[in-house]
Amino acid sequence: MDTILEIEELEMSYQTIKGFVSAVDNVSFKIMKGESMGLVGESGCGKTSLGMCIMKLLPENARIMNGKILFDGEDIVPKTEEEMRKIRWKGVSMIFQAAMNALNPVYRVGDQIIEAIQTHDNISKEEAREKVEKLYELVGLSPERMKNYPHEYSGGMRQRAIIAMALACDPKFIIADEPTTALDVIVQDQIIDEIVNLQKKLNMTMMYISHDISVIAETCNKIGVMYAGNIVEYTYTSTLFDNPLHPYTKALMSSFPSIEGPKKELKPVPGEPPNLLNPPEGCRFYPRCSYAEEICKKENPEFVEIEKDHFLACHKVI
Numbered sequence: 001m002d003t004i005l006e007i008e009e010l011e012m013s014y015q016t017i018k019g020f021v022s023a024v025d026n027v028s029f030k031i032m033k034g035e036s037m038g039l040v041g042e043s044g045c046g047k048t049s050l051g052m053c054i055m056k057l058l059p060e061n062a063r064i065m066n067g068k069i070l071f072d073g074e075d076i077v078p079k080t081e082e083e084m085r086k087i088r089w090k091g092v093s094m095i096f097q098a099a100m101n102a103l104n105p106v107y108r109v110g111d112q113i114i115e116a117i118q119t120h121d122n123i124s125k126e127e128a129r130e131k132v133e134k135l136y137e138l139v140g141l142s143p144e145r146m147k148n149y150p151h152e153y154s155g156g157m158r159q160r161a162i163i164a165m166a167l168a169c170d171p172k173f174i175i176a177d178e179p180t181t182a183l184d185v186i187v188q189d190q191i192i193d194e195i196v197n198l199q200k201k202l203n204m205t206m207m208y209i210s211h212d213i214s215v216i217a218e219t220c221n222k223i224g225v226m227y228a229g230n231i232v233e234y235t236y237t238s239t240l241f242d243n244p245l246h247p248y249t250k251a252l253m254s255s256f257p258s259i260e261g262p263k264k265e266l267k268p269v270p271g272e273p274p275n276l277l278n279p280p281e282g283c284r285f286y287p288r289c290s291y292a293e294e295i296c297k298k299e300n301p302e303f304v305e306i307e308k309d310h311f312l313a314c315h316k317v318i
Contacts, residue, residue: 003073004173004205005054006030010067012053021276023049025229027067028303029311031173031207031222036199038208038216038237040252041226042273047209048097050226051175054207055094056084072172090120093171095162097178102162103150110136110146113165120169135164139194156187160194167198174206180215195219213256217241225249228274228284231303235310245306245317247289283315291316 012024023046031037039047052058054069056076068075071091076084096102104112110132117128133143139160150158159179166174176195180188196219198204208219216223216237223240225233225248233246244250254267271288274280280287286296295315303313 002033003030004033004035004071005207006068006070007050007054008068008070010050010053010069011065012049012058013063013065014059015061015063016277019277022229022279023062023276024053026303027229027231029224029231029234031205033172033205034203035222036204036206036208036220037222037224038210038220039224039226040210040213040216042252042269043211044273045226046229047211047226048177051094051177051207051209054175055088055092056081057088057094086120089116089166089169089171091171092173092175093166093169095159095166095174095176095179097181102165103158105150107149108147109150109153109161110148113146113161113168116165117168132164132168135167136161138167138198139164140190154187155183156190159183159187159191163191163194163198167202172205174204175209176206177209178211179208192218213252225252228279229276230284230313231311232285232313233311239310245310245312246314247291247316248285251288283313 007027007029010024010027011022013020013022027050039050041047053064056079064077067077069077071087076087103109113132113135114125114128117123117131118125132146136143136146141157141160141164145153145157153161179195180191183191192215199206208216210216221237223235223237224231225246227248233240233249240249244253251267251269255269257266269288274284274287282298282300283289283296286292289296293315299315301313301315303311306312306317
């Protein structure tokens, strides 16, 4: 399989009044064509920041300090904003978590998607309209709703429209950033089913960002577990659920309910994530880890492949 996306030792920080916040620290992984990778972890661990690095939609105080983002074999880190505009939507697109904020409230939804298509493809407005009609049908919306404004859509309809917009320019890679946030559980399930069906139908390559490991298990064939800016474990979904190795992965899985197997008491992850203005020396998880040893306090474990396609950063297991 072809490699669509490869991240090499990526580091990104936010500059604040108090100093640099290391939001993404020495992250490496690759995604092959047709694969779906889930990125899971607590709020504030750097998941969305990593997604925004790939899109290069970072705020003014954010800086990519080191590393490479290879999309289709080409490093996009040094590219200018003008060059990135040609890559976004056509090469890499994003399903944003706040659909209402991602749509312009004073333009009809259909017109916004038509504009995105015409910006990247040399086709007429009528051809673009026909394409949007097909996209609406694909995501379960009536084409008649194209003429409506964002406030005339329900939350689930807005999210489906954002999915249609993400697919509008036939991108090679899609990032879904918490696409079911703020939706009720019934609509969440419908949106997840829609994404899974589209993956199968279109053979989409995507990265799904979520704090809910059960959603990742349903939608992705690989999982990256992220903690305090680091990816601490990365492998196939089936491998992770059969044999989780990192203490944080185990703690995360113990804090979510399962509808399969015997009932068990949920155990929240103890403590709080570290302050990334001044992260602890050594392993960033050691203050909350019940397996921590002296080496964990002094040395940050390397992210290594401990078995085929199973990568881990932990002194205890390695």
